[in-house]
Amino acid sequence: MRNQELNANTRSLSHSVWPAQAIGKLERDAADSLGLTLYELMQRAGQASYELARRLWPEASHWLVLCGHGNNGGDGYVVARLAQAAGITVTLLACEGSKPLPEEAQQAREAWLAAGGVIHAADACWPEQVEVIIDALLGTGLNRAPAAPYDHLITLANAHAAPVLAIDMPSGLAAANGTAPGATMLAAHTLSMIVLKPGQLTGKARDYIGQLHVDELGLSVFLAGNPAPMQRVDAQDLSRWLKPRKATSHKGDHGRLLVVGGDRGTAGAIRMTAEAALRAGAGLVRVLTHEDNIAPILTARPELMVDALVEERLQQALEWADVIAIGPGLGQRDWGKQALKTVVACEKPMLWDADALNLLAINADYRQNRIITPHPGEAARLLGVKTSEIESDRIHAAQTLVKRYGGVVVLKGAGTVIADDQGNLVISDVGNAGMASGGMGDILSGIIAALMGQKLALFDAACAGCVAHGAAADAVARQRGTRGMLATDLFELLWQFVNPEMIQQ
Known part of the structure; x- marks a missing residue:
């Protein structure tokens, strides 16, 4: 848990913190300013998550990817496709919703299927030899306790021995304020996309975030011109x-x-x-x-x-x-x-x-x-x-x-x-x-x-x-x-x- 890590990771973290409700507009504005599509941003997010998981667990040969019915799930589809292309065995479970997937997430889902990927139902049995779990269930949009089948998947993941990499937020933890109103994923690592969110730093965050990472997804030039409304500070x-004192001070x-x-x-x-x-x-x-x-x-x-x-x-x-x-x-x-x-x-x-x-x-x-x-x-x-x-x-x-x-x-x-x-x-x-x-x-x-x-x-x-x-x-x-x-x-x-x-x- 991050509380036990004693903030060893903070040296490399960004100092910019954005309200969760501003993230969607920030992403759109950043994409527009750099001539990117939102799907290209999603691919970058999936690539960053995949690369971090490979660095953290280079020997893991079987990944379980849990995808929600939103853009966080889209990131998961990208991760699954990249991992499978690298020779890793991937089992993907998806939560289906009554509404269509967002356009970018649907593109990522289709790319996974086109690459030969298989989508299992959320209630499917888990393989015995899972070595890494990718949490792409709920992301930053949560404002209430996770409903079925999300709560069940979170509970299963928390009981499993495999470490969890959460994409953007551990599912169940609110990005806006760090509250955990229901079942909440216990992540070993969390990769925040583009900027940090308040819910990763305060409230119940330290119980669930694990070690926190951030990837600006190549948007550093845009972010430099758009100062964040909040800041994270640490010992650095x-x-x-505090400046050194003059030798003659009294x-x-x-x-x-x-x-x-x-x-x-x-x-x-x-x-x-x-x-x-x-x-x-x-x-x-x-x-x-x-x-x-x-x-x-x-x-x-x-x-x-x-x-x-x-x-x-x-x-x-x-x-x-x-x-x-x-x-x-x-x-x-x-x-x-x-x-x-x-x-x-x-x-x-x-x-x-x-x-x-x-x-x-x-x-x-x-x-x-x-x-x-x-x-x-x-x-x-x-x-x-x-x-x-x-x-x-x-x-x-x-x-x-x-x-x-x-x-x-x-x-x-x-x-x-x-x-x-x-x-x-x-x-x-x-x-x-x-x-x-x-x-x-x-x-x-x-x-x-x-x-x-x-x-x-x-x-x-x-x-x-x-x-x-x-x-x-x-x-x-x-x-x-x-x-x-x-x-x-x-x-x-x-x-x-x-x-x-x-x-x-």
Whole structure:
């Protein structure tokens, strides 16, 4: 599974991401601009899929090709014809529909039959010696649970020992948002055609995509002149945002960060945020917290400046700070509410997380100097919906949060979505299942806030912070695995990613 691959494939992936509903027009426009027919594009897609399967499994001598009743099925017919011509035994099962096949898919089907290919019904028995399965069932058009016989074929493929190459999308996974409303193909590899789609990067994508590949099908010139509305980012992008420091720099050059939170009994949350900020390069970090937390935090990390959170000190600290981060361990008592009320009056760049977001859901406001970093449950409270609605379309949820609250939104999760009020949208393609543990969000808040203090714009700080955070977790997982990863384990390797000149190419 791709979650277990720890994003080893991302170095070669495109950064362009297009909404699923725009793909059809993109294909037509690209074909027209280059004087191609859509059937020629289909042949290129089939050729690319065939060549990838041959590279991945060069010794496989019997392929099973599953074709749907659409253009994705047309790609499958092309793959089957090429494989058979190369001497590979091919068994092709097709799902028939009540409507005629699209013109291009029908041409591909006829070419397969003309080459001596045989089409078996979807309910035909599978051969015993299948070594590769080509998934050309549903593609990018899915918006509901697969119906019969598609669901049955997906279930059989998932139970089979042969690896699956999915053409464009694992069948059952929605290209628009990464939801899996029913039976969904467990692909070992997925080849995305022309551009990447959101559903390959966020939502439930990592459970089904396997290793992701993309082939532009010779359309790179056209794509270069048509900027994508969304972007994928990973560790290779960090050097865009994080430059080496001047030899003469001093702590005052790298931001004075105020971190507010940590009610009684939650020293750990605020300490992790504050230390993460130091580890991400903040020049000075001042913590205002419950008085009971002062000694434990100073003992654990003496480089921090720690004091009790009272109104007078908060006012002084707000004047001193370049950036404010509030929320980790803040709680929802009057103590935390009063602190947030004071911080709201400040116009400096700030980050709100955790209980600051829960309080924001009660007293909503719109501001452009703020990053908010909700997980899906917090996002649901902010929008007054169920968590399942957030997860059903993470792209839409992030955009809606921006419209309601302004600034920059970091919607955390597998395939974190970052959006701003200028229409920018990015999917962070780093991270792994080991990050599903307490404290990871506190670490992320500290990293992003530290980068804000180092003079990155809010959106850039959010992007760079998410990537550095997830990339550090991936580095930990490569050493130790994902189970048992602690949030503070990231401190050991975070330095590699906030100093991108140190990243081994």
